[in-house]
Structure formats: structure tokens, C-alpha cells
Amino acid sequence: MACMVRHNVPFNRPFIVGNELNYVSEAVTRGNIAADGYFTRQCAEVLQQALDVRRALLVRSCTAALEMAAMLCELQAGDEVILPSFTSVSAANAFARLRAKLVFVDIRPDTLNMDERLIEEAITPRTKVIVPTHYAGVACEMNRVMELAEEHGLIVIEDAAQAMLARHEGRPLGSIGHFAALSFHETQNYTCGEGGALCVNRPEYEARAEIIRDKGTNRKAFFRGEVDKYTWVDAGSSYVLSEIACAFLFGQLEHLEPIAEGRRRIYDYYQQRLSPLEEEGLLRLPVVPEVCNPSHHMFHVLLPDEETRDELLDGLQKQGIDAVFHYVPLHQSPMGKKFGRATALPVTEDCAARLVRLPFFYEITRDQQEVVVECVGRILKKRRSSPQAARSASGEA
Secondary structure, three states: OOOOOOOOEOOOOOOOOOOHHHHHHHHHHHOOOOEOOHHHHHHHHHHHHHHOOOEEEEEOOHHHHHHHHHHHOOOOOOOEEEEEOOOOHHHHHHHHOOOOEEEEEOEOOOOOOEOHHHHHHHOOOOEEEEOOEOHHHOOOOHHHHHHHHHHHOOEEEEEOOOOOOOEEOOEEOOOOOOEEEEEOOOOOOOOOOOOEEEEEOOHHHHHHHHHHHEOOEOHHHHHOOOOOOOOEOOOOOEOEOEHHHHHHHHHHHOOHHHHHHHHHHHHHHHHHHHHHHHHOOOOEOOOOOOOEEOOOOOOEEEOOOHHHHHHHHHHHHHOOEOOEOOOOOHHHOHHHHHHEEEOOOHHHHHHHOOEEEOOOOOOOOHHHHHHHHHHHHHHHHHHHHOHHHHHHHOOOO
């Protein structure tokens, strides 16, 4: 299928898979559309069971979950947090707003996750937290992360925004660290438009997490009859996710496995059809270690250099295919330089400049994928055969 005509393949498209709209209507009928109603409880129960987490608190976004986790760490100004530079700005913001120092660590060239071999040398007496991001739903080397955390008395917050149902050595991501942050943004595997969850895996943090989520009040304890009135007892904010959003989300969580299987098929098709291009040295496909079961959140490729990446993105856009790059390294940003500390991060800078994310959403058709594959191959092969590319490869001006 040639890409000589303009197509229309979006990068993402929200989807409805079951009773989402019926449940939204039911939430209205039940008379509680603010928060913490029937559907909020149903979502929490599904997440706790599916991910084997002690407590799942539904919140407005993954950003909110990260902010709550940061507050629960009781950081002081100048305390240090270790995290990758190749991650969402939300992971950094959650700690920068508390005046913590961000210590950026380079990533692995295979999984693009934080390089566990570099974490120990980044630890100082001021280090309090490690924040591993499970990039593309592929697990970080969590055994080593948790070993270091135990050895140095550190808290681990898993940024599992992209990792719903993913596993590391059989353990669900989100259940391993002290806390984990989930995302239900419209680009995620399961969505309610904008939403998230904070997973709390240690009992000593549960009560305060509940208070922070509810404007710093003990309102939930009051409704359970544990106190005779509720009042302001801690710093907090209105982090709760609306009941309407939870109703929509529950319609998706009812179909955890079918959605996961559909995304696996999309991922596998890209992998199979793009493998010949990898064999020709035109791109590199995602790498998934044997101990990891990924979430199939996205499909990304690495190009030989930044110039090829830009030419591919431009060529795909001209054909109506909405492919995108991903994170701009945080250590290179104005706020990253203000709040962060980093040694050389060559792998981060190199991979960030060469990465392309291909269209990937639950309802993408096989024909749409085939258009993407054909156009990627055509553009890369044309570039390889061009005199300009040959001069660039040989280092000529």
C-alpha cells in the first residue's frame, strides 16, 4: 500500500469499549457526581486486585498522584530526589514545588529506563527518594532499585503512568515501590479523559494519604464514624477524581484483559512488519528484557540520527500520519537547570533526539498500521539512497 496520497492516521484517538456512557448516566441517577461514590469504590477495588496494591486512591491525574506522593515523603528544602531526565515534567514538578533538589541520572540505551547501575553513585546523605519511570510500560530494574532503597533508607515512587498491567519478574508494576502513580489520561491504555491513581503500598502512609487527598481534612474518617466531626488536620488539596470520571473509567476497567490483548496485537503487528527495516539498519525497534511483561502502551523506534528523525516526522506529517517525538530531556530545560543537578547524560540526549512514536490507539485498524509501515519504509529507504544522506553519513559538510 503506497503512501503517495495523503492519509488520515491520528496519533491517538479516545475510545469507548463498553458501558462508559451508561455508567455516567447511572452516576447522575445515583445522585452523587462529585467524588467518592459507588463508581470510585468500584474502580479502586479493580485496581487493588489487578495490581496487587494495598490501596488505590483515585485522583485527578497522574500529576496529582505524584504530588501527593511527594508530600507523603515529608521532604525538606534541599533534600534530593533521584530520577531520569527522560521523563514527564510532572515527575520533576512534584518535587521542585517542595524545593527539593532533582538529581538526574542517565538512561539505559536498550529500555530507555533509568540506568540502575548509575543510581548508587548519585546517592548522597541528602537523598530521600528514587523515582523510576517505567518508560513505554517496560519495567525498570526494580530489584536493584529496591535493594538500594533498603540499603540507604530511601522511598521509592514508581512513575507507572504508562505501565498499567505491566510486570517485572511476575510482579505488577505499581506494587513494588512504597508508592506508585498511575495515569488515565486520554493517551493511556485505559482512560477517563484526565485522571489518575495513587497506589499506597505501605500501611503507615494510608491514613495521611487519605487526608492529603481530601483537602487536608479527616472527612473520610468522619464518614466512617471514627471521629465525631471533621476538620482541617494537614496540608492537602482537592485531589479527588470526580464520580462521573470514575463511572467512565469503570466502563473501561471492566475490560482490562480485552483492551490489553488488543493493544498487544497492535504492538506485535508493528514489531513484525518493521523488523525488516531494523535488519537493514534503518531503525531500531523497542527492546523488552525477558523478565518484563510490557503494557504495550506505545510503539517507538530509534532512528540513526536526529536529521533522519526529523525527516521521517516531516515526511509522515505530509502524508497525514501523526507521528511524534517524545520527552525533551528535563536537565536541558530552564527549570531543570534551576532545580536539578546532572553529570553528563549522553544516552538521554542521544536517544531523545532520535526517537519517534508511531500512531497507537485501541481502535487503529490494520489498514492504518499498514499505511504507517509502508510510509516509514518508503521515507527511510529514500533517504538512505539520497546523495545528501550519503554525504552526511560520511561526515562531509
